[in-house]
Amino acid sequence: MVAELVPAPPPLVGCLDALDAILDDMPVEAYASLDPVMQRHAVERLRRLKARIAAQELAAVRALDAGLGDKARTGEVLARGFGRDQWEAHRTVRTAKALSSAPRTEDALAAGELAETQAAVIAGTMAGLPEGVTPDQRAVCEKTLIADAKRFPIKDLRQRALRIGDAFKKPAEAKVDEDEALRLREKKAWARTEAWLVDDQDGTWRFGGRLPALHGEMLKSALDAIAAPRRRHLTPEQERDQDELTYPQRMGRAFAHLIERLPTDKLPTTGGTPAVITVNIDLNDLKNRVGAATLTTGTRISAGELRRLACNHGILPMVLDGQPLPLDMGRAKRLFTPAQRIAIANRDLGCITPGCEAPPGWCEAHHWQDNWANGATTNINDGTLLCSRHHHQAHDQNWQFRQAPDGHIEIRKPRDIWQRNHRWRP
Structure with missing residues (x-):
């Protein structure tokens, strides 16, 4: 009986089997036993090995793409594979194909001399060079970028790669081409601009x-x-x-x-309604510093947080007294005007808390004579400057304020004496 011949696996498959076997003999917990110098050395070697394996993967992807003959299909095949999604899979296909235009870059990646991100930048640049660039110019360009990648961080490498093609143009042409490229880039950026917000229902x-x-x-x-x-x-x-x-x-x-x-008075209106947050709170709760306030969206905030915000933000407080219609509505004029802020800063020169050195630009205007729930006015004599930290404390700890005969504002904290910030004294 003749034994059936089984074809031997290709050498490349045997190499992959050997890599698997080597990794099996490398317990991940063993790095903890190394000293810091050896740990750092191990990290660097692993990063270089990772780059070398990435070069092998990209070469395999390019071969797969050539066999399938359809880049979109190649991306879909990869996306169904190990740990990939559609975006990452298509990016891998693009990088793999671009490396065919940058053989020196692929060799450097395979040797562990470049990281995959660096190789992707260089390969993309080489693939986008103008058609009139000669082979010798392409070689110099690629060699220059590989050398730059070893000297500069990835952000600088990207900037240098954007301008590498200018070396093959006249200065006037380079300026025009750069402006056009930037215009197209900005147009694409606007098309991709987006934002999303999700309420996690846990206060964040x-x-x-x-x-x-x-x-x-x-x-x-x-x-x-x-x-x-x-x-x-x-x-x-x-x-x-x-x-x-x-x-x-x-x-x-x-x-x-x-x-x-955010300057809410500068934001556009929607159907004539200003872009402000409306907050409802019961009058007795506000005066007693208890209870909570409700935004028009249904979100609840503490009364203390509302009092703090009311001093300097464009929220519209509605004070209720057991009825669905508000007893009183605060107005945006509660906010100090820029001219009033300048006048107050000229007097206070910064946060009035004793010992605080916060300058006027770091401070918030505080209604010191009374809070808005009790009829505070928005004039220069009623305003004073507190940095954000001390503004929080003033509300949380119920600080007292008074105006001294010389016009400066003094503070008395709980169980303390009247004090002032002495920055005004010669």
Whole structure:
């Protein structure tokens, strides 16, 4: 009886089997026993190995795409595979095909000299070079970008890649082409701009989206300014854990702070209705500092939070007295005007809390004579400056205020004496 011959697997399959066997012998818990130097060395080696495996994967994807003959179908096949989704699968196909125009980049990735993100930037750039570029120019371009990738972070590499084609154009042509490319890029960015918000019903909302580059930089700049560690402007509870906050936590709280600062009087109206939040609260609850307030959307907030916001934000409080119609409606004129703020800042020079050095630009205008529930006015004599942290404390701890004979505002905290900030003295 003749034994049936079984074809031997291709060498490439044998190599994959060997990789599997090696990984089986690498327990993930073993890294904890290494010293920090060896741990860092291990991380770097694993990242390079990951890049080398990525090169093999991309080459396999390109071969699969050539066999199927349909890039969309290739993406769908990959999306049904291990741990992928449609967007990531199609991105992989695009990168794999672009690498066919960048052989040196693929070799560098396979050797572990480039990360996959770097290789994707270079390959995409090479695929988009003008048709008139000669083979020698293409070679110089690719060699330059590979060298740049080893020196610069990925953000700088992307910027250099955008302008690499200018080397093959006349200066005047390069400027025109860049302007046109930026215009098209901005148009596409606007088309992709989106935002979403979801109420998680636990007192928080989730949000996300996509912004054009300009507006993303503007938003990040504003949040970084608010989230700076030296800006201890949050609530007393948040101040205590300020040093332990992660960067995302800082940015999240900065974003909430930015929303509170939105100039609602500058926003467009909807059917003649201003873009303000209406808040309902019972008169007795407001005066007794108990109970809760209700937004027109049904969301509940504490009476203390409402009193704090009412000092300086464009909310429209409706005070009720057991009837469905409001007993009183606060007005947007409760907000101090820019001219009034300048006058108050000229007197106070910053937060009036003793020992606080917050300048006027970091402060909020506070109605010190009375709160709006008891008929506070919005004039210069009724206004004073408090930084956000001390503004919270003034409401939470029921600080007392008075105007001294020389016109400056003094503070008395609970179980304390009258004090003032002495920044005004020579």
